[in-house]
Amino acid sequence: MTQVEPPPVAPAPQEEQPQEPRQRRVLPRSPRQLLGAARGGIGRVLGSDAALGARRVVVRGARAVGPVLAPVTRFGWVALAITIAALVVGIALEWVELVTIAFAGAVLLLIAVVYVIGRTMYRIELDLAYTRVVVGERALGRIEIHSASSRPLMPATIEVPVGSAVAAFHLPRMQPRDVHEDVFAIPTSRRAVLRVGPVRSVKGDPLGLLRRQVRWTEPVELFVHPRTVQLDETAPGLIRDLEGITTRDLTNSDIAFHALRDYVAGDDRRYIHWKSSARTGQLMVRQFEQTRRSVLALGLSTNPDDYGHPDEFETAISVLGSLGLQAIRDEMDVVVRTSRRSLPAMNGKRLLDGLSGIDWSPRHERLIGLAATMGREHAGASVVMLHVGAGVDVATVRRATSLLPSQARILVLQSIVGTKARVQPLGTATLAQLPSLAELPRIVRAVSEQ
Known part of the structure; x- marks a missing residue:
């Protein structure tokens, strides 16, 4: 007996699950974004507390290393990069010439360190003859440098910023309690507010690899006033208004006469209008419009x-x-x-x-x-x-x-x-x-x- 197989049953349609929108990954582009991504990665790996501690270590390290690297100039960074690159490539390729260049660069950097190392002790006073001058007038400044060290101080350069320019002075070798004085002229060819100072001492090597500067004073402002002329005192009718501006506010005493009113107890008798009082048979006083200062x-x-x-x-x-x-x-x-x-x-x-x-x-x-x-x-x-x-x-x-x-x-x-x-x-x-x-x-x- 032939059995009839039941027709195949189609599988029940499954409900489509809503797909979550695919988040687009944005890659950091700026250094600040890279630093933020790095912090986030550290936080996911180490945890928030560990990431916070690592961040503090990095910040403290940057604060400690910053003053040490501050004297390095742009030319110094270039020389340092060339020295390191020459050393690495020279050792990798066994190129003696590059190793020699790296050695010479290291010697120059060490010599530069000798020039800027050491502590300087000065007491510097900045004084301007006048803090306000007119365009074209002579403006003079003076710096007085006192040696505040118990040992001789090596020669240095003293710089005084004046606006966008810088006045530089050579400071010779100073013995303890020595005093050095310099006078400088400030150009006043145009109207301006010039920021003079702060005075700073500068130590550096002849090649300009390192430059160490120390600030000693606060800046001083020099006002270069515009030219003016004296006007005649007999011709101030243009800018002087002795009577001021009259207003609609009434007062008992002023300059601008307005009207008459009945006398009230307490009024000043100086303002009684006697002719009107005689005509009306009762006391009348003057009333004024209040004026304002010009x-x-x-x-x-x-x-x-x-x-x-x-x-x-x-x-x-x-x-x-x-x-x-x-x-x-x-x-x-x-x-x-x-x-x-x-x-x-x-x-x-x-x-x-x-x-x-x-x-x-x-x-x-x-x-x-x-x-x-x-x-x-x-x-x-x-x-x-x-x-x-x-x-x-x-x-x-x-x-x-x-x-x-x-x-x-x-x-x-x-x-x-x-x-x-x-x-x-x-x-x-x-x-x-x-x-x-x-x-x-x-x-x-x-x-x-x-």
Whole structure:
């Protein structure tokens, strides 16, 4: 009997398991990433505590070895690498010449170590004749070196950084308690804030393989102020406002007369208006509008696009400094704003110190942005002066002055190389063009007479 085999049963479909997204392995590319990966590997192998201990050992080792390797110059590292490479290749290839080169390199490095080894003991004083000078004035510095060792000191080199330059002096062999003095001149051909110092002693070999330097003093700042001119005291009508700015706040005593009101017990009888009192039959007193102290706001554009020549920028700074000093002498409140920041103007010294460090940059705001900032920050100014160069046209000046406080007297001083000094009205403002700082007193007199 034939048996019929049952048809094969198809296997039940298995549910597909959701596959986890495959994480992409990112290889470290920078040294910092490599160091982080190495730390992670150490942590997985040794554990977090062991990895932390290994890290501390590495950091301590780097701190200990760092001062030892600090005197090695770039040329010294190259010489050391050549010496090691010549030694390894010479031994591997049995090349006597390379071994000889390696031996010579090792001898030179040992000789360099002899030059820089040893402790030096000095007491050095850095003194500047003046810490503030005007552009072009003579600035002198002096260093006085005392031997503070009980043994003779070998010759060395003394370096005094002055800005981006370095003044170097040869220090001869010094006996105990010897004193050596040097005087140096500091160039002041341009306005700047120079960092003088710190004074450091330098010991090195003739080939420049090693260079060991020790710092002995703190740096000192030298302010090279811009040139300024003295303005006539009889022509301050431009920058002095004796009556200040009147406000809508009423007071019983001030300068700006406003109205009359009935007498109240306690009022000062000096302000009784007798004619009105006789006409009305009751006492009447004067009432005034309160005035505020005059504020001179000085604005300087520090964007090079607003100037046609670097000399125009320096002239604008000198003009601003001259006007600011005159206002401070007149005991006015002065505020100074550049395209980047505000400058201190509590006194003449702080003002000129701030002007010494001003620099321009294409990233700074131009005249329009400067005017908008001043109009927002100094809305109560009574006089506003803007300083620009030949890179600004008349239309831009008009637009900038429209952003300034409406009650203020506005003057735009434009420094243009090779032009003739002139003053012209520009709506509610005044535009003054001058080629140099020497023309400023005449410009101020002309504006004051308008």
